[in-house]
Amino acid sequence: MKKIARIIDDFDKKIIDIKNSNLNKFSKLKENIKISKNCLMQLRLELRKSDFNSKREEITFFKYQKPHVQGRLNFYIKLNSFLLEYPIIDSNKQRKFINKELKKLDAEKGKNLDFIKYCRLNENKLDYFYFLRGNNQLDLFINSNYHLEDPEFSTSHDHLVSQIITQDLLTKFYAKQLKIITINQKNVIVEEVKPTILRDLSWTASKTDLVELIYALNSSGAIRNGQAEIKKLSNICKELFDIDLGNIYKTFNEIKLREKDSTKFLDHLKFSLTKKITSDL
Known part of the structure; x- marks a missing residue:
């Protein structure tokens, strides 16, 4: 009906x-x-x-x-x-x-x-x-x-x-x-x-910059003599800075394919720190 x-x-x-x-x-x-x-x-x-x-x-x-x-x-x-x-x-x-x-x-x-x-x-x-x-x-x-x-x-x-x-x-x-x-x-x-002191921290550079830093720290042996898992480091940064890095391995491959300035964020860090040291003298 x-x-x-x-x-x-x-x-x-x-x-x-x-x-x-x-x-x-x-x-x-x-x-x-x-x-x-x-x-x-x-x-x-x-x-x-x-x-x-x-x-x-x-x-x-x-x-x-x-x-x-x-x-x-x-x-x-x-x-x-x-x-x-x-x-x-x-x-x-x-x-x-x-x-x-x-x-x-x-x-x-x-x-x-x-x-x-x-x-x-x-x-x-x-x-x-x-x-x-x-x-x-x-x-x-x-x-x-x-x-x-x-x-x-x-x-x-x-x-x-x-x-x-x-x-x-x-x-x-x-x-x-x-x-x-x-x-x-x-x-x-x-x-x-997560302690209170770690709250309200935010990563204001690009995600690619953070991936570059993670791989640099790990390859230098600065963390656990270079034996730390990249995924684990990525998850720690996710909690620390409240940022999702997505496919970190894909991002690193894109970094490797750069024709120049393959370590531009690390170079920027070195330049910024040198400038800071110089200005404080």
Whole structure:
């Protein structure tokens, strides 16, 4: 039905900002719970006004369209509960809490592995049993809550498809949160290791000049008798001067290809130091 497609398209447009916004904000979740509920209500009212033109159209609605909205509504509601209980501080507690939630998801998935496989593989041989209203022969294999649903707006398995969508969205969100925790922990470690005296230093010459200096120090044996790893020296300079040297080996090859002034930065250093010594005499 074209009207149903338009309703869902409008729903997607209203929540598209969610993909780029901070889902940790309760106000944003509340807004999207409201949008999702309103969309489901519109779909319900539309079905009361006019029925499907074919069984295939009905299957499409209960297999794909309604779960698309219902799954996201369930996701927003579960995410709201998650954030209410989520530890505000202590990254170890946060990681432990998320891993606990992931185990719950795995346990839920374990109850419907065959059906999940059916959906993942885009099978359709049982669609007429799963996604047409009034098929009660599968009652023994479905959640008992199905009997509490509106028979005109539900089938035996559309809620399970919604559940799969919810689980996928939660899994993706939890993975993102774990990544954020890892990044934050690394930043804390760097902050602790880096003394205050080394902060606010910046390299104001070119990156190529710094690469030239690194290789000069290493080849002269000034650092660890010339046995220090170039990559390690590059990383130290990155932390010390807050500068990313990129592919240091490529830059050094470009230095070697200079037709003249192959050590122009070192020559500049020598000239500047000599001038300083002379002026202080």
